[in-house]
Amino acid sequence: MLFVAKRLGSALLVMFAISIVVFLIFFATPGVDPAARLAGRGASPEVLSQVRHAFGFDQPLPVRYVLMMDHLFVTRDLTSYVNIGDKVVPQIMQAAPVTLSLVLGAAVIWIVLGLGGGILATRFRGSVVDPIIMVIGIAAVSLPAYWVGEVVNLITQDRLHDSVFSWVPPLGYVPFAQNPGQWALHLLFPWLTLALLYGGIYARVLRAELVTAMGEDYVRTGRAKGLSERRILWRHALRGSLSPVVSLFGLDLGSLIGGAALLTEVVFGLPGIGKLTWDSLQNLDLPVIMACVLYAAFFVVAANAIVDLLYAVIDPRVRRA
Amino acid sequence: MSETILRADDVVKQFALRGRHRGTIKAVDGVSLEVKAGETLGIVGESGCGKSTFGQCLTRLVDVTSGTIQFEGTDISKLSRRQLRPVRSRLQMVFQDPYSSLNPRMRVGDIVAEPMRIHKTGDRRAIQARVADLLERVGFDASMAGRFPHEFSGGQRQRIGIARALALNPSVLVADEPVSALDVSVQAQVLNLLADLQDEFGLTYVFIAHDLGVVEHVSDRVAVMYLGEIVELADAEELYASPAHHYTAALLSAIPQLDGEAEPERERIVLTGDVPSPANKPSGCPFHPRCPAATEICRTEHPVLHEEGGRAVACHHPLPLRVLSSAERGA
Amino acid sequence: MPAAPLLEVDDLRVAFRTRDGVVNAVNGLSFTVGRGEVLGIVGESGSGKSMAMYSMMGLLDNPNATVTGSARFEGTELIGMPLPKLNRLRGSSIAMIFQDPMTALTPVYTVGWQIVEQIRTHEKVSSQAAWKRAIALLDEVGIPDAARRAKSYPHEFSGGMRQRVMIAMSLACHPSLLIADEPTTALDVTTQRQILELIRDLQAKYGSSVIMITHDMGVISEIADRVIVMYAGRAVELGGKSQVVRSPRHPYTWGLLGAIPRPGQRGQRLATIPGLPPGPHDDQIGCPFRSRCRFAMDECSEMPQLRATGEAADHLDACWLSGDARKSLRGEIA
Ligand SMILES: Nc1ncnc2c1ncn2[C@@H]1O[C@H](COP(=O)(O)OP(=O)(O)OP(=O)(O)O)[C@@H](O)[C@H]1O
Ligand SMILES: Nc1ncnc2c1ncn2[C@@H]1O[C@H](COP(=O)(O)OP(=O)(O)OP(=O)(O)O)[C@@H](O)[C@H]1O
Ligand code: SF4
Ligand SMILES: [Mg+2]
Ligand SMILES: [Mg+2]
Numbered sequence: 001m002l003f004v005a006k007r008l009g010s011a012l013l014v015m016f017a018i019s020i021v022v023f024l025i026f027f028a029t030p031g032v033d034p035a036a037r038l039a040g041r042g043a044s045p046e047v048l049s050q051v052r053h054a055f056g057f058d059q060p061l062p063v064r065y066v067l068m069m070d071h072l073f074v075t076r077d078l079t080s081y082v083n084i085g086d087k088v089v090p091q092i093m094q095a096a097p098v099t100l101s102l103v104l105g106a107a108v109i110w111i112v113l114g115l116g117g118g119i120l121a122t123r124f125r126g127s128v129v130d131p132i133i134m135v136i137g138i139a140a141v142s143l144p145a146y147w148v149g150e151v152v153n154l155i156t157q158d159r160l161h162d163s164v165f166s167w168v169p170p171l172g173y174v175p176f177a178q179n180p181g182q183w184a185l186h187l188l189f190p191w192l193t194l195a196l197l198y199g200g201i202y203a204r205v206l207r208a209e210l211v212t213a214m215g216e217d218y219v220r221t222g223r224a225k226g227l228s229e230r231r232i233l234w235r236h237a238l239r240g241s242l243s244p245v246v247s248l249f250g251l252d253l254g255s256l257i258g259g260a261a262l263l264t265e266v267v268f269g270l271p272g273i274g275k276l277t278w279d280s281l282q283n284l285d286l287p288v289i290m291a292c293v294l295y296a297a298f299f300v301v302a303a304n305a306i307v308d309l310l311y312a313v314i315d316p317r318v319r320r321a
Numbered sequence: 322m323s324e325t326i327l328r329a330d331d332v333v334k335q336f337a338l339r340g341r342h343r344g345t346i347k348a349v350d351g352v353s354l355e356v357k358a359g360e361t362l363g364i365v366g367e368s369g370c371g372k373s374t375f376g377q378c379l380t381r382l383v384d385v386t387s388g389t390i391q392f393e394g395t396d397i398s399k400l401s402r403r404q405l406r407p408v409r410s411r412l413q414m415v416f417q418d419p420y421s422s423l424n425p426r427m428r429v430g431d432i433v434a435e436p437m438r439i440h441k442t443g444d445r446r447a448i449q450a451r452v453a454d455l456l457e458r459v460g461f462d463a464s465m466a467g468r469f470p471h472e473f474s475g476g477q478r479q480r481i482g483i484a485r486a487l488a489l490n491p492s493v494l495v496a497d498e499p500v501s502a503l504d505v506s507v508q509a510q511v512l513n514l515l516a517d518l519q520d521e522f523g524l525t526y527v528f529i530a531h532d533l534g535v536v537e538h539v540s541d542r543v544a545v546m547y548l549g550e551i552v553e554l555a556d557a558e559e560l561y562a563s564p565a566h567h568y569t570a571a572l573l574s575a576i577p578q579l580d581g582e583a584e585p586e587r588e589r590i591v592l593t594g595d596v597p598s599p600a601n602k603p604s605g606c607p608f609h610p611r612c613p614a615a616t617e618i619c620r621t622e623h624p625v626l627h628e629e630g631g632r633a634v635a636c637h638h639p640l641p642l643r644v645l646s647s648a649e650r651g652a
Numbered sequence: 653m654p655a656a657p658l659l660e661v662d663d664l665r666v667a668f669r670t671r672d673g674v675v676n677a678v679n680g681l682s683f684t685v686g687r688g689e690v691l692g693i694v695g696e697s698g699s700g701k702s703m704a705m706y707s708m709m710g711l712l713d714n715p716n717a718t719v720t721g722s723a724r725f726e727g728t729e730l731i732g733m734p735l736p737k738l739n740r741l742r743g744s745s746i747a748m749i750f751q752d753p754m755t756a757l758t759p760v761y762t763v764g765w766q767i768v769e770q771i772r773t774h775e776k777v778s779s780q781a782a783w784k785r786a787i788a789l790l791d792e793v794g795i796p797d798a799a800r801r802a803k804s805y806p807h808e809f810s811g812g813m814r815q816r817v818m819i820a821m822s823l824a825c826h827p828s829l830l831i832a833d834e835p836t837t838a839l840d841v842t843t844q845r846q847i848l849e850l851i852r853d854l855q856a857k858y859g860s861s862v863i864m865i866t867h868d869m870g871v872i873s874e875i876a877d878r879v880i881v882m883y884a885g886r887a888v889e890l891g892g893k894s895q896v897v898r899s900p901r902h903p904y905t906w907g908l909l910g911a912i913p914r915p916g917q918r919g920q921r922l923a924t925i926p927g928l929p930p931g932p933h934d935d936q937i938g939c940p941f942r943s944r945c946r947f948a949m950d951e952c953s954e955m956p957q958l959r960a961t962g963e964a965a966d967h968l969d970a971c972w973l974s975g976d977a978r979k980s981l982r983g984e985i986a
Pocket of ligand 4: 372374417497810
């Protein structure tokens with residue numbers, strides 16, 4: 001328990017540190033007027049002075065930091081000055097479910113694909129099954145997601161839309177609360193596209209780990225005990241082999257939720273975080289960019305904390321009392 | 322007597338136990354000793370009594386919970402990993418566990434060469450020549466350098482570990498059961514090798530082993546550990562001829578004898594009673610639940626390691642010392 | 653000894669294909685183990701002792717390894733036995749203790765869990781009953797505070813304690829053949845004695861047979877009935893314990909016994925056997941020991957067979973030296 005508390009505590013600390021660094025980069029870069037950047041290109045003097053006052057640019061740094069965090073997390077009234085009047089936090093709140101739906105759904109699929117592929121390949125090492133799975137894996141890894149997405153769209157939305165794929169809805173997003181069936185249907189092909197890439201990677205990583213584990217001395221002990229090969233693989237070899245997969249998963253999940261699913265979102269017309277970040281970068285919409293960065297950092301840090309906790313569950317050697 | 326090169330003062334190493342039965346294990350519980358330059362100090366004791374842990378404390382492969390360790394006069398017990406690096410090349414350890422301490426994906430030639438590459442002891446050619454020389458010294462053909470650890474038997478792996486530890490010409494070598502996996506003829510080779518290196522370069526050894534015959538053969542002094550403490554420390558000859566601690570006596574009497582060879586005039590002492598756990602150390606003398614001579618005071622009072630005439634023993638009722646005849650001394 | 657031995661090994665060979673040629677790890681090994689007998693195996697490190705045992709247990713899954721010959725356990729052939737059938741034998745009728753205790757246990761499960769797994773693989777017992785038995789076993793092999801330490805993970809045990817766990821696990825189902833690959837190497841002598849007693853108990857209670865691989869001639873003297881001395885994948889000497897230890901016949905055995913450090917020789921150089929063991933790819937003709945043997949003669953370039961050369965018909969060795977001259981020749985190296 002103490003371990004859990006410590007780990008979560010350190011995650012919070014890291015978050016705090018990141019927020020400070022981000023804040024300093026955006027608002028304490030010497031020689032740049034942060035108000036001008038916040039207000040966007042070609043802002044009027046009135047707007048500028050309004051911004052200065054709202055963010056306390058006439059006050060010392062710590063106060064400014066607190067004010068900024070207040071705008072972000074407490075009053076949540078940070079506004080974009082590029083698209084005047086758009087509140088930043090609600091924008092993120094709106095985009096986040098889209099990305100979460102996309103990434104979490106895809107994660108379920110790729111975990112199943114990756115673990116299944118890796119285990120099957122190990123189980124049938126020496127037969128044709130193993131190389132077949134591995135070749136599929138490497139093909140999946142090497143195809144760019146946006147290209148697969150475009151091809152999928154071409155087939156399901158265009159070429160075969162009138163026959164086989166007539167059930168495929170147009171591109172876009174339907175919230176889960178509004179219609180769960182449509183939500184899943186709209187996300188089906190984005191999920192598969194994203195999962196294909198990661199499933200391939202995971203299958204290969206897991207197989208490599210499993211094959212090493214199956215050569216360990218304790219596997220020999222298991223055989224000498226009369227355990228079946230299946231039990232040795234599932235109960236003994238797999239557990240230790242999961243550690244690298246879990247840490248990979250944490251990193252991938254964190255960065256994808258943080259916006260790295262951009263290409264998939266764009267191809268399938270999903271208004272998620274990736275797309276939001278992209279648009280705000282195009283417009284140099286500073287408040288939005290900063291909020292997106294903090295949001296992404298939050299998920300990366302949280303995912304890593306969860307990975308560490310999972311690690312301790314899987315491998316007793318990293319546990320500390 | 323020559324100077325002290327390695328010195329442990331009241332070293333404690335504690336591990337935490339988790340789960341429902343939480344608590345701590347004092348694997349090493351207040352060990353103090355001095356290792357003199359050029360000598361071989363043997364450490365024996367029950368398995369699990371903390372020999373390896375103490376060895377790892379001495380070489381600072383683990384952090385000590387408390388106490389200090391002085392190597393060549395400087396306290397290394399609190400140095401950081403970076404600060405330890407220059408110390409490492411002169412203070413090496415051979416591990417008990419020959420397989421998991423060798424990287425299975427490296428060829429043995431690279432395993433032996435790695436410390437030299439890290440510490441940049443020479444150019445490629447020089448290192449290669451040294452690897453070949455080291456491998457030959459531990460009894461391999463230099464052509465074996467291209468093989469991987471899993472292609473070697475247990476005893477062969479152990480020798481690879483020794484070659485690696487010798488690569489940097491250390492001045493102190495803490496050897497944790499360096500020959501226990503070897504057959505007696507290879508063991509003899511390795512022991513001779515260690516003796517040669519000692520003669521040639523004045524190496525100092527801390528030699529942890531279970532084979533009391535081997536320890537007797539190589540050691541100048543022997544420390545006997547029990548439940549994380551040193552219970553007896555004496556010159557090898559004297560200790561073997563006339564143990565003062567009851568645990569030492571029991572240990573010596575359990576040495577398996579060669580068929581047909583004259584049994585030494587020792588009575589078999591069979592230890593009764595449960596082996597106590599380091600997590601739950603008995604009060605008083607840690608050995609009292611199994612000691613044939615235990616009395617009330619042993620149950621309540623912890624005996625301190627008491628030195629007299631070069632022999633140290635921690636016992637309320639030590640065995641009477643037999644005075645060695647000059648003939649035995651000469652042997 | 654009863655007529656049918658428990659285990660009959662005949663011309664066992666294990667070869668590894670490697671990048672630079674074939675390595676013959678075991679090279680035509682034949683022996684028998686009677687019921688209730690303890691067979692000791694000593695020999696050079698790397699002489700194929702472990703590999704011979706692995707091949708009998710079906711534990712060599714290296715695709716580059718080929719096993720030939722035969723090993724019959726209670727009349728059934730072990731080499732090439734289909735896996736499901738083998739799995740019913742392994743761990744119940746034949747158990748094995750491995751040489752390296754540090755890595756032989758799965759790091760992510762408690763030691764108690766691993767013993768329980770062993771019991772429940774072969775016997776239909778409840779989990780509680782199996783746990784109880786596991787704790788009793790751990791207690792029997794001398795793990796202090798067994799009920800509590802059963803919940804510990806392997807990395808929390810010292811080398812010797814892990815070996816005791818392995819021993820407890822192998823004894824769990826009362827095997828009729830226990831293969832012990834250097835079971836006490838990692839143990840202090842008092843614990844070693846305890847383990848030897850334990851193995852003896854198993855023998856007395858269940859009439860089990862034991863194959864004991866060790867480097868310690870003292871252990872052999874304590875527990876073995878017969879001894880095999882191996883060199884370069886072959887048996888070079890085979891006989892009763894006292895025969896081999898007291899009046900060894902093969903020059904390699906002479907060297908081996910001469911290399912044991914003895915009391916009173918402190919600081920002196922130990923006798924060794926000069927030279928290196930034959931490399932893995934050396935020619936397979938002739939006595940494998942001849943490059944290191946000071947008695948080598950012309951005949952030695954032909955392979956000597958294991959046969960009785962002295963008075964005792966059950967004391968065999970593979971050496972061309974004349975049977976009668978052995979005693980005086982041994983005197984020469986001593
Ligand atoms: N990481 C750890 N966590 C908890 N306990 C530990 C850990 N490492 C060692 N111990 C405990 O510390 C004690 C001493 O262990 P150590 O390995 O030093 O013994 P040893 O004397 O070298 O034994 P052996 O001769 O069997 O190798 C043992 O009781 C062991 O269970
Ligand atoms: N995978 C492999 N590839 C090539 N050679 C191997 C392989 N595994 C083992 N060998 C060789 O087989 C020989 C026999 O090894 P084995 O482990 O049986 O020796 P051992 O008699 O048990 O020795 P020890 O007493 O040191 O444990 C060794 O010379 C080793 O180098
Ligand atoms: S056969 Fe020849 S070489 Fe081999 S051991 Fe006998 S004398 Fe020596
Ligand atoms: Mg140890
Ligand atoms: Mg072996």
